[in-house]
Amino acid sequence: MRIGVSLEEAQEMLLQKANMVEEGSVSLMGALGRVLSQNIRARENLPAFHKSPLDGYALIAKDVEQAKPSHPVALEVIEEVRAGFVPKQKITPGTTIKVMTGSPLPEGADTVIKYEDVKRTGNSIYLSFPLKPGSNVIYAGEDVKKDEIVALKGTVITPSLVGLLAGLGIAEVPVLRKVRIAIISTGDELIDPAKEPCPGKIYNSSLYNLAALCGELGADPIVMGIVPDEKELISGHIVKSLEAADILITTGGVSVGDFDVVQDALRQAGANMIFWKVSMKPGSPILAAEKDKKIIIGLSGNPAAALVTFDLIAVPVIKKMMGLNRRMPPRVTAVLADNFLKSSPQRRFLRGKLQAINGTHYVKLTGEQGNGILKSMINCNALIDVPAGSGPLCAGQEISAIIVGNISDTFFEMEKEIS
Numbered sequence: 001m002r003i004g005v006s007l008e009e010a011q012e013m014l015l016q017k018a019n020m021v022e023e024g025s026v027s028l029m030g031a032l033g034r035v036l037s038q039n040i041r042a043r044e045n046l047p048a049f050h051k052s053p054l055d056g057y058a059l060i061a062k063d064v065e066q067a068k069p070s071h072p073v074a075l076e077v078i079e080e081v082r083a084g085f086v087p088k089q090k091i092t093p094g095t096t097i098k099v100m101t102g103s104p105l106p107e108g109a110d111t112v113i114k115y116e117d118v119k120r121t122g123n124s125i126y127l128s129f130p131l132k133p134g135s136n137v138i139y140a141g142e143d144v145k146k147d148e149i150v151a152l153k154g155t156v157i158t159p160s161l162v163g164l165l166a167g168l169g170i171a172e173v174p175v176l177r178k179v180r181i182a183i184i185s186t187g188d189e190l191i192d193p194a195k196e197p198c199p200g201k202i203y204n205s206s207l208y209n210l211a212a213l214c215g216e217l218g219a220d221p222i223v224m225g226i227v228p229d230e231k232e233l234i235s236g237h238i239v240k241s242l243e244a245a246d247i248l249i250t251t252g253g254v255s256v257g258d259f260d261v262v263q264d265a266l267r268q269a270g271a272n273m274i275f276w277k278v279s280m281k282p283g284s285p286i287l288a289a290e291k292d293k294k295i296i297i298g299l300s301g302n303p304a305a306a307l308v309t310f311d312l313i314a315v316p317v318i319k320k321m322m323g324l325n326r327r328m329p330p331r332v333t334a335v336l337a338d339n340f341l342k343s344s345p346q347r348r349f350l351r352g353k354l355q356a357i358n359g360t361h362y363v364k365l366t367g368e369q370g371n372g373i374l375k376s377m378i379n380c381n382a383l384i385d386v387p388a389g390s391g392p393l394c395a396g397q398e399i400s401a402i403i404v405g406n407i408s409d410t411f412f413e414m415e416k417e418i419s
Ligand SMILES: Nc1nc2c(c(=O)[nH]1)N[C@H]1C(S)=C(S)[C@@H](COP(=O)(O)OP(=O)(O)OC[C@H]3O[C@@H](n4cnc5c(N)ncnc54)[C@H](O)[C@@H]3O)O[C@H]1N2
Pocket: 185, 186, 187, 189, 190, 202, 203, 204, 205, 206, 207, 251, 252, 253, 254, 255, 256, 257, 260, 282, 283, 284, 285, 299, 300, 301, 302, 303, 305, 371, 372
């Protein structure tokens, strides 16, 4: 076991060990938010056939090249075709077919003119101006060409992709199975928020917060509940969790107190320790272990510390298991909007809100920064990365921040394929 690693070493060690879950498929209606396990290639052109974008008449442009108001050109209407039906006849010189918006372009036609621009008398229409060949035609493959890759494996299925796949006639989508994440909260002091308050006890906030974060990521949280600070009990829950889940997250009991027994419980459960303690604040006592190729991350009990380390260390691991190409949170350079008067002997992450004001990125602190403060996690979308050895920070200075949560990270980086 390594004791006292950098954040980047911790991330790298766990990413190397994380395994992607298996591939499956899902029907298109349930595909939103899932991760593609294969590139999606169009089997057909979209649209599949040339069609009319107007209610009008399909014709051969050459037939009307001499049309003028003083010498209108007449064409014979030989058929009418509605959207959803195929013309039975072919257009030959001197003829036209009445079409509706979305109708297939009749064979032989190269142009469409709208109803309002012709005069109809009986079975004839009269045009008083010429049209360029190809006017008012939607061509087959104009949107997507047959065999074109429309979505990359390792990306999340968005509502617009669901729409595009439907347009391409793809009803079953290859995706990775949802990652199952077991969550255990350790601590004699914890009670569920549904229980009556009790002297000395506190409500278990982290379990709810972490389960919500797992759900937001697109994973399935398996809530194992509260386990008292007893090695045997925790060890039993670790074994049970790993039978049901792909990865286990615990909170509490990772420091040096008499009842911080998670490390012993992991050993008793047969897990091998990977690291303990990361040089950062908050969340430094975090530990990681492995059993049967499954990763266990023990977050510190302090709620904000647990959440910050979950974002920075657990999320990239979970994203790799989910099959996502982009695992690491994006980083931005921004201007600090507030003073932060404490020095930072150790590397520190401050909770902030990234905003763009008149084209400049600013990060405003979201409130008190104590390791148990929950309120400043609300509205936190960025963690300011304060290097070890920094003095007080002043409003207006340039800082580096890591984007967390569900701000679309496509905003920060171009998508590329990872094979
Ligand atoms: N002698 C030392 N004491 C501590 C050190 C140290 O280096 N030497 N490190 C401190 C730091 S830093 C942290 S962080 C904490 C981490 O401790 P644990 O991971 O063992 O966490 P607990 O003691 O179990 O809990 C800490 C705190 O958080 C509350 N808590 C725990 N779980 C939850 C939950 N699910 N929901 C809400 N609140 C929770 C718990 O009641 C404690 O107040 O250790 C320091 N101590």
